[in-house]
Amino acid sequence: MKKLIVFDLDGTLAPSKSALDDEMAGLLSRLLALFEVAIISGGDYPQFQKQVLARLPAGTNFANLSILPTDGTKFFSYSSGSWQKRYSEDLSDAQKQKIEDALQQAVTQSGFEPKESWGERIEDRGTQITYSALGQQAPLEAKQKWDPDFAKRKAIQGILVKTLPDFAVNLGGTTSIDVTPPGIDKAYGIRKLRDILQIPLAEMLFMGDAIFPGGNDYPALQAGVDSIRVRDPEETKHVIEAIIACAS
Template sequence: MKRLVAFDMDGTLALSKQRLDADMAGRLAKLLTVAKVAVISGGDWPQFEKQVVSQLPVEAQVDRLFIMPTTGTKMYRHDGSGWQAVYADLFADEEKARIIAAFHLSLEATGFKPEQTWGELIEDRGSQITFSALGQQAPLDAKEHWDPEFAKRKVIQADLKQRLAGFAINLGGATSVDITREGVNKATGLQKLADHSGIATAEMIFIGDAIFPGGNDYPPFEAGIDCVKVRTIDDTRIAIDAIVACLGS
């Protein structure tokens, strides 16, 4: 019996950096009545608050929800009065400086510096450094057309692997490259969730859109966690409906 359903965010629950629509928020609220739910993604807490938490209906059982920013290196829970940080595994200043320098060198070496950008390209999320190729505020249409098959980012990823021994480099979202400490990924995040919640990974389902080698949703699959690969947000709606029907029967 599955007791917890974990989701990627961008491309799975919502479009890149966009809020959950009312239909998806309602489906998550319904899912929370039959299972615990986790959302684990590369964004930091403010992004989760904007995209997920603020969109849930008032009746949602948020005490059954685990919010896991920056690839699960942080966790937030609702304690009845508000959302509180449970843990955060942060980079040292020296690690941050090394990663940011490597990003700049890699972009020069690979030639993937776009002519037009919107906002900062490199974001320090405390426990994760994220490169957003067109900038943090890029319009959705531009992001969806820049690297839909991940080809450009795979070149950047390969170059960064030569520069950053000891770090994990994963692809996610529409234009992102995420860097965490080596061994940190969504599988280790879900294992930390298992340790915290008492729900074994065998009792979890993970749903994501980047379940392919090099994708930031692939490690749970490699770790043997039951996974559902989706291509669109509508696929996620179908998966949620099926899980609710199964667990609620």
């Protein structure tokens, strides 16, 4: 029997960097009445506030929800009426510089540097450096067209695994590449959930849109958690509906 349902955010619960729609917010709220729920994303905490927390209806059982920004290098939970940071593990300045230089170099070398971009491409998330190919303010439509089959990012990733052997390089969102310290990926977040919530891996179920080798959800599967690959948030809704029906 599963106790904890774990979700990726972008591409799984909502389109990239977008808020949950009403239907998804309602389903998550119903799920939280039955199970513990956790969300692990490459995004930082402010993204969770906008995309998820502000969208959940009043009366939701927040005590059952764990929020793990930047692949689980930060952990937030709800207690005494507000969201509390349990921990945050930041990169050093030297590590950040090394990663940013390698990203610039790999993008140039790959030949896939986009001609147009919206806002900064490289974002320092404290515990993680994220490259967004079209910039952080890029419209979703442009992002969805740029690399739908992950081919461009896999080429850039192929260069980075050689130039940044001491870091983990994963593909996420629709146009992004996440670089974290060694050993920090969704598997790390999964183990943090196990240790902090004291729930064994066998009692977790994970859902994500990038559960394939090189995808940023793949480490969750590799950690040994039963995992369901979803195509998009619409498919996730059907899976949540099935879980609620089976548990009710």
